[in-house]
Amino acid sequence: MQKQKLIALFPEASFGAALNCIGIAQSLRALGAKPVFICHEHFQGLFAEYGFDEYPIPQVSPLSAAEHQHYWERFIERSIPYFDQTPLAQIDSYVAPAWEAIIDTAIEAEKPLQQLLTRLKPDVIVLDNVVLFPAIVNAGCPWVRMVSCAETELPDARVPPYLSGVLASDSEACARYTEQYLKAVKPAHERFSQFLASNGTPPCPPGQFLTDSPYLNLLLSPTPVRYEREQALDPQRYVYLDGCVRREAPYIVPHFPRHNDAPLIYLSFGSLGAADTGMMKRLIDTLSTLPYRFLVNVGAYRDMYTTVPDNVYLDSWFAQPAVLKECDLFIHHGGNNSFCEALYFGLPSVIIPYCWDGHDNAARAEETGVGRYLPRFADPLAALPAALEQLLADQAMQQRLQAFSERMQATRGTDLAAQAILAL
Template identity: 35%
Template sequence: MTAPLTFLFMPESAYGPTNNCVGIGAELVKRGHRVVFAAEASWAGKLAPLGFEEDLVDLAPPPEGDAAEQSAGQFWKDYINAIKPEFRKDTIEQLETVVAPIWQELIDGAKHCEPQLRDIIGRVQPDVIIEDNVLCFPALVTAGKPFVRIVSCNPLEVRADGVAPVFSGLGEHEADQWATFRDEYDRTHRPMWEDFAAWVEAQGAPPLGDLDFIHSGVANLYVYPEELDYTDARPPANTWTRLDSSVRDTDDAFELPEHLRNGDDPLIYFSLGSLGSADIALVQSVLDALADGPYRVIVSKGPRHDEFELPANCWGEEFLPQTRILPLVDLVITHGGNNTTTEAMHFGKPMVLLPLFWDQYDNAQRVHECGYGRRLPTYGFTAVELRAAIDEQLSDAAHIERVRAAGEAIRARDGLRRAADVLERVGAESRQP
């Protein structure tokens, strides 16, 4: 048995990366280790009840007055709500109006919290530092401790020539468009990257790779099922370990509401994530399409839950224990966030995908081209098309069995155990003389 170790996690503030780290951290706590979260400040009081220590950071000057009490991940909810009109643009146009501004917000946050992180590391004295984010925080790689990177976004984030460019949503059959997208990424990102890379080195960190915003670690983990992975075109390097899924066991118990328990109509889970659900018009268009259909629908209503009503065949709340609900349903309608995508695969559920921004397009395209779901145009689908996509996914017994079997195989690979094994090994090696 490995001697008790101290692990410091710094996840991105959004629910997906934080919940991924919660799952891995809970496995480490079960094994007798100390786990500390240097999460963003709006997570205060939400991680300690799960058995973790909280030593949190501000990514911007703390709000004052009534705004001081924020819900978890509020930093990004507010930001995404402000830029959501840009989601209607093509992915190549989003590079300038969505992707680059998000990078800049991340950069501003990293610069703001750098002194805080150095203080936290000094207090915690971790054996291993783990970051689940897309951006370098220099304090994490200059602390003289082993640094482990987690990618809980689509693995195209680790760029390579043989696969589609990240954020593009371009398929395998669209390779003739890859170079144009990469050129536009370079144009819209290089000046910002050059400024950030210079700042990173000024903090004492190693140089970043060209147009990379983060370093690799002594070990690297990525969360993506083998069934969707790109390993045929780009085998992972030796330092990379795939976690086919990372499904936490910390969600609350769940029972179906009584009026959804009975009947033969398909049971659907609808979630656009904590960020995407801020687009009330889009949420409403999906609900309108489902309202009179032969479906029973569980709706993750999100932060604007009190601004819309659910049809009679739907039920939902602001927050739902997603990992308890997914095993119960027949199909998932999702934005294609990495967390929901990999969890739907973990439980063997077909998907209909409506991507909005960032890597959601890449996940939606990959699920579609690998045959585990159907991607629709997020702002261009009709009610007839949405219903047809649902029926397509649920009417073919062989298809349902294929998706179910994939989930069984993914669960057997036990991503949480694999992640904890890697982190324990890194920690044990760091203590060797």
């Protein structure tokens, strides 16, 4: 009998990457493979909920998993004041420090990851991260780069700089951002290059912390928002998935004491955005004045909301694909999973980004006519009521989004990814 293929998926410690990989793992399992998850200790339990084996990376530092989680929570809390800055200002205040912290995590994980991969002996490794791990490159099996951030993560002359939130047509803004970014991250890049060299791995290009896989690279970017590239990507090595949405049980919409027959809107800013409880409370105050129903994801901070408006339902966790299937519009931070899932279910987006590739997806949504970009540095709460009214009334946009949705759902990106991985 043919040996069952063992596919090790290693997403970064974020819900976007983790849930994206769960969708791929569901399709891999359906095709007869055995997908397993390598994870950071404080992410244990999430993958087991979907029926997958978990292999946490052993900690080599004296910090416990809870203390590691607290370290990242403190990092986010310290970063909240920078979420209202422009992407250009965030380079020095948030982006460069974030790269330093991410590199610390990669260095700490390297030896335990080498040992774990030697024990697992996977047939293929799928890496959904923003940073390279030499242990994966040197594991002796094919590895896959999963680009679950915005397509801007793969540089091209006709694609805006990663994390910039500018349009490709604005060459002056692109050049200004690139110059400042390369200068700010140079110390982190040099430190990371030394780490790679010490583990027999070539350095990444300037400003980058992850190289393309020589075997296979998977991109979430849906067709309606894909960029025209100056250098076309080789379709044998780069596969566009048109989104990648996991399967969830149906969601039962709760009863709302007020506006129970009004359009249903889902709001989620991811785990990072939920930490900004001051912004979330101001946002909920605005929602309470609007003639719609709102489902609001407040993450691990549910206990901080003592009063809730009658047209708002709060929870610490929603099975997002199941919820979006019931909604009319999605307010989010521009995370790539959220951006793709909005398109997958034919929903217009109102994007209020606070960091990272949320800026890129927000600008692209506005540019391609699939949503509105409300920058946090330009009073988004004042602009929100009119944006919601406009998008909900835009019949032409809704028809376009419905056509996009039908095409994406017919593509079945999770199956496409699983087939490409098994073809290795």
